[in-house]
Amino acid sequence: MKISFSTLACPDFEWSDIYSMAKDFRFDGIEIRGIGRETSAPKAAPFSEARLADTIAKLRSLRLEIPCLTSGACIKFPEKAEANRAEIIEYAKLAQKLGTPYVRxxxxxxxxxxxxxxDDMIAETLRSLVPVAEEYNVTFLVETNGVYSDTARLAKLLDSVKSRKVAALWDMHHPYRFAGESPETTVANLGEYIKFIQVKDSVLREDGSVEYRLLGEGDIPVKDMIEALDTINYNGYISLEWVKRWAPELSDAGIVIPRFANYMESYRTRHKHSLQTNLRGDGQYPWPKERILNYTFPDILDRVCEEFPNQYAFRYTELDYTRTYPEFRDDVDTFARALLAMGVKKGDHVAIWATNVPQWYITFWATTKIGAVLVTVNSEYRIHEAEYLFRQSDTMTLVMIDGIKNISYTDIIRELCPELESCAPGELRSEKLPYLRNIITCGTRQPGCYTWEEAMDLSKNVPYSEVEKVRRTIDIHDVANMQYTSGTTGFPKGVMLTHYNVVNNGKAIGDCMDLSTADRMMIQVP
Structure with a gap:
């Protein structure tokens, strides 16, 4: 995890005092909720057009991030809709310039x-803000306060918005204090919606009012909350929200911020190597060159998401699929849950028979997360080749498109598995392919098969914590991919490739090409 503090803690500090304190106490970032007398980040002097470039350069030199801009816009009031939208757009514009992924x-x-x-009005307002989030590549976070300290209600609201660009900011204090939720309940309710966290401690006075305390001196179960986060592998920010701007009687930032840094020390993520700079000096990458990596694929994706939350992973020109790395990981996690719901277990074989479509990449990364083995199928295979591969590989689940050129995959699979005509999705019992149970189509609906959307919906039946349980059993030497040889001199052979094999092969290529965040790679092959 990374740590930051909200500038609410230091309303009387100059900007130079704020970033110096963050550097001195080894914070990873600063959450901006105004600076000095100015409570609006876009209007604060360090973020003015005249000073913005210098501010960005200074933060970069100190290796500090601004992970979240905390706006004051409250969309509860319809009469303020126009002013709220204007404020949110200004925050989104500033976030894009700063490379900040989240706006509260x-x-x-x-x-x-x-x-x-x-709730319907709130959902409609959030949906209307999605194009703004997409334009400026930010994610809007709805805080767990007020009626939405009931996080089941907030989760239902976010479900109705149906956008990766709207998620949750978990203020650890409010659901516990005002809704009586246990940490486990909150994490179970919100799960992957949790993108940023604020923390503060308190006790209740005899009159029922809240008295804020230094972290660890109140009765908010912060340690239990962090342990609950561990079940979903949360590796984002936990930010101290010390509300001295609104309550001047609270202790000074010079006391509470060092104490918070010390309290969080054992929970922080420490990487052996800091970010590297490419040869041109205009991009970064996570690991030194010519070093072997002892990480699984999920480890690699988590590190990239942590370091580059605003970096695009995919931008399809002919399909409606553009994702940052964290957004792509969300899709991966959803499909991993869906695979578990279908009965796929660690070591099971999942085949992908498709061209260069988003589902190919999602399927690959999802299988690596639950310890399944991805079987890659040649897009030019005809019926006899496909039958041989599916039988020989013991494929349990098949993800497929309709076909390519003059090859109809759907016709081939119907001929191989006539039982599809009379079975329900997930209940295939094929005479020719006895191991095959699930078929997922990424094109037209076919008898006995899940559509991609139906498969993804199955994820609702499995909490993400189940994915993490399996993920933690995966070793770098576990098989991740089975690729079949061309069969020029005999029957094709399934070659077993481990996480260690493929991760380091990819890293070696990236090292030689000096790939970094500055590069864009076009992949047009099937």
């Missing part, structure tokens, strides 16, 4: 529930 918005005003809210 409020769906309720106060920490504890006061009056009810129209």
């Amino acid at each position: 918005i409020l769906a309720d005003l106060n920490p504890m529930p006061a009056d009810d809210i129209d």
Whole structure:
């Protein structure tokens, strides 16, 4: 995990004092909620057009990030819709310039529930903001405050928005204090929606009011909350929100911020190697060249998401699929849960018979996350070659497109498995392919098969914590991929490739090409 603090803690500090304190106490970032007397980040002097370039350069030199801009926009009030939208757009523009992945918005005003809210109106407002998030490549985070300290209600709201660009900011304090939720319940409710976390400690006075305390001196179960986060492999930011701007009687930042850094020390992520700079000096990459990596594929993806949350992973020109690395990981995690729901276990074989479509990459990375083995199928295979591969590889689950050129994959699979005409999805019992149980089509609907969308919906039946349980059993020497030889001199052979093999093969290629965040790679082959 990374740590930051909100500038709410230091309303009287100059900007230079804020970033110096962050550097001195080895923080990873600073959450911006105004600077000095200015509570609006876009209007704060360090982020003015005249000073922005210098601010970015200074933060970069100190290896500090701004992970979240915390706006004051509260979309609860319809009469303020126009002003809220204008404010949110200004925050999104600034976030893009800073490379900040998240902008906080409020769906309720106060920490504890006061009056009810129209969820449908909030959802519609959030949906209207999705194009803004997409334009500026940011994610809007709805805080767990007010009525949405009931995180089951917040999760239902986010489900209805149906966009990767709207997620949750978990204020650890409010669901526990005002909704009586256990940490395990909150994490189970929100799961992968949790993208950023604020923390503070408190006790209740006899009159029922809240008295904020230094972290560890109240009764908020912060350690239990961090342990709950571990079940979903959360590796983002935990940010101290010390609300001295609103409560001047609270202890000074010079006391609470060092204490927070010390409290969080054992939970922080420490990497052996810092980010590397490419030869041109305009891009970065995570690991030194000419070094062997002892990581699994999920480890690699987590590190890239942590270091480069705004970097695009995919941008298809002819398909509606553009994802940053964290957004792509969300898709991977969803399909990993779906595979578990279908009964796929560690060591099972999942075949992909497709051209260069998003589902190919999602399937590969999802199988690596649950210890399954991806079997790659030649896109030019005809029926006899396909039958041989599926039988010889013991394929249990097949993900496929409709076909390519004059080859109809759907016709081939119907001929191999006539039982599809009368079976339900996931219940195939094929005479020719006895191991095959699940077929997922990425094109037209076919009898006995899941569509891609139906398969993804199955993820709702499995919590992400189940993915993490399996993921933690995966070793770098476990098989990740089975590739078949061409069969020029005999029957094709399934070649077993481990995480260690493929990860280091890819790294060696990247090292030789000096690939970094500055590069864009076009892949047009099937």
